Amino acid sequence: MGVEQTYMIDSVIHNGLIVTADPSFRIIENGGIGICDGKIVSLWKTDHEQPLPQAHEIFDAQGGIIMPGLINAHTHLPMSIFRGLSDDLPLHEWLHEHIFPAEAAFISPQSVELGARLSCAELLLNGVTTCCDGYFLADNVAQAVIDSGIRAVVGQGVVDFPAPGVADPSQNVSSAVSFTRRWKNKNSLLQPSIFCHAPYTCSAETLKAAKKAADRHDLLFQIHVCETRAEVIQCKKDHGCSPVQYLHQLGLLNCKTLLVHAVWLDEDDIQIIADCASSIAHCPESNMKLASGIAPVEDFLCAGITVGLGTDGCASNNDLDLLAELDVAAKLHKIRQMDPTALNAATAVKMVTLEGAKALGLAQSIGSLEPGKCADVVIVDTLQPHLKPLFHPESHLVYTAKGSDVRHVMVDGKWVVRDGKLLTLDLPSLLENVNRLAETIAERNGLAKCC
Ligand SMILES: [Zn+2]
Structure with missing residues (x-):
């Protein structure tokens, strides 16, 4: 085994098929991890x-797939x-009408925290x-994140x-800068960030000021861009260039910029993003549901751009x-x-592990199972009919397994889900509170109460 040990470690997870997702995508049959x-x-x-x-705890993975915790590169938890x-x-009608x-009527600190808790529970499970x-x-989002035990930007x-x-x-x-000051270095699981909604909802001055502040504090800067063809047409009309060129001219693109969606890009846009070492959060289900289009992900990868995978918010997907x-x-x-x-x-699995971590600027600490990295570990059940036989774990993870096949989840060395049960939040009372809010939303929207 080659493990020289002079002290008792906290946990051993063994008897699993380890997908390390490390740079060589090493797979270890009948493997174990010390934490x-x-x-x-x-x-x-x-x-x-x-x-x-x-170890204080010896945990038997029962032949399951042991992999790094999944990384969702783009979402809106409260939604x-x-x-x-x-x-x-259509996106415009969906958003504006x-x-x-709905946000104007129902978004409050309480509903944001409730929605974020619901999402964190779903994500962890x-x-x-x-x-x-x-x-x-975002203060209320941050509180929900910390209570749930998930890691988040x-x-x-x-x-x-x-x-x-x-x-x-x-x-x-x-306000965004104040938020980041309040939360920077407060909790090791939480990285504050600035999120400009889009080039068409923020002025050039706002975009420049927000990016300058993000860079000054060494924070990830996020922005939706080129989600629809209409956005690109409008930008060319308003600014004489594509949204990516516009952001580039404003000095917004560097290695701490995460571009979300990036559906309608031409070759020049892709080259600019690659040259600036910015990353992309690809959200295929949201783009499909809103009929926005299909992002040219293969072209991004060929150009050497880091691509993570995101679900987007539950209002446009509709799950996490x-x-x-x-x-x-x-x-x-x-x-x-x-x-x-x-x-x-294998390329797809990398998008939710190491490449996802790179996209968020967190690859030093998460994204793969390697000594020295944080113990964010997921065990996927393999003892179900639809998961047998198992020849290639990456095939199962992409084409067969669903979120409901996840059995155990550890974040930062602590179990947050065991045997499919969430340990960090009181799920029955959370669901009851969500049902109560949903009744009000349904009433105001003239909908039948189905909850
Ligand atoms: Zn979004």
């Missing part, structure tokens, strides 16, 4: 001649309270240990019109099941290219 002080200290292939390392409220509409009015969020009232939203928690738009950037999103992503790019070799299973 101490929230960090991975060793990985090994079990040799039955050798004893397991001494789970609007799940299924309005579907089957349904989502913005589905094996997501890190998410990248952008929304308003939490971005305070910036737009040039009155928003929840920021009644005066002239305070939008300063990242394993199901993987399946869709892999198949979508095959049909787009009319090439079954496009976006193969």
Whole structure:
């Protein structure tokens, strides 16, 4: 086994098929992991001649797939309270006639925290240990994140019109900066960030000020861009260039910039993003549901751009099941290219592990199972009919398993889900509170109460 041990470690997880997702995408059959002080200290292939390392906890993975916690590169946690409220509409109509009015009526510190808790519960139960969020009232999002035990990048939203928690738009950037000051270095699981909604909802001055502040404090800067063809046409009309060129001219693109959606890009845009070392959060289900288009992910990868996978918010997806999103992503790019070799299973798994971590600037600490990294670990059940036989674990993770196959989840060395049960939040009371709010939303929207 090659594990020299002079002290008792915290946990050993053994008897699993380890998908390390490390740079060589090493897979270890009948493997084990040693964990101490929230960090991975060793990985090994079990040799039955050798004893397991001494640990306070010896955990039997029962032949399951042991992998790094999944990374959701883009979401809006509080929007789970609007799940299924309005579907089957074009983006502009959906946003302006349904989502913005619903937000105006129902978004409050309490509902943001409730929605964020609901999303964190869903994410953890589905094996997501890190998410990248952008929304308003981010203090309440941050509180929910910390209570749930998930790891997150939490971005305070910036737009040039009155928003929840920021009644005066002239305070939008300063409010975001205050949020990041309050939360920087407060909790090791939470990284504050600034999230400008889009080039068409923020002025050039706002965008520049927000990015300058993000860079000054070494924070991730997030922005939706090129989500629809209409956005690109409008930008060319307003600014004489594509949204990506516009952001580049404003100095917004560097290695701490995460571009969300990036559906309508031309070759020049892709080259600019690659040259600036910015990353992309690909959200295929949201783009499909709103009929926005298909992002040219294969072209991004060829250009050397880091691409993570995001679910987007529950109002446009409508769930946070990242394993199901993987399946869709892999198949979508095959049909787009009319090439079954496009976006193969291993490449897809990397998008929710190491590449996702790179996209968020967190690859030093998460994204793969390697000694020295944080112990964010997921165990996927393999003892179900639909998961047998098992020849290639990456194939199962992309084409077969769903979030509901996740059995155990650890974040930073602590179990947050065991045997499919969430340990960190009181789920029955959370669901009861969500039902109560949903009744009010249904009433105001003239909908039948189905909850
Ligand atoms: Zn979004």
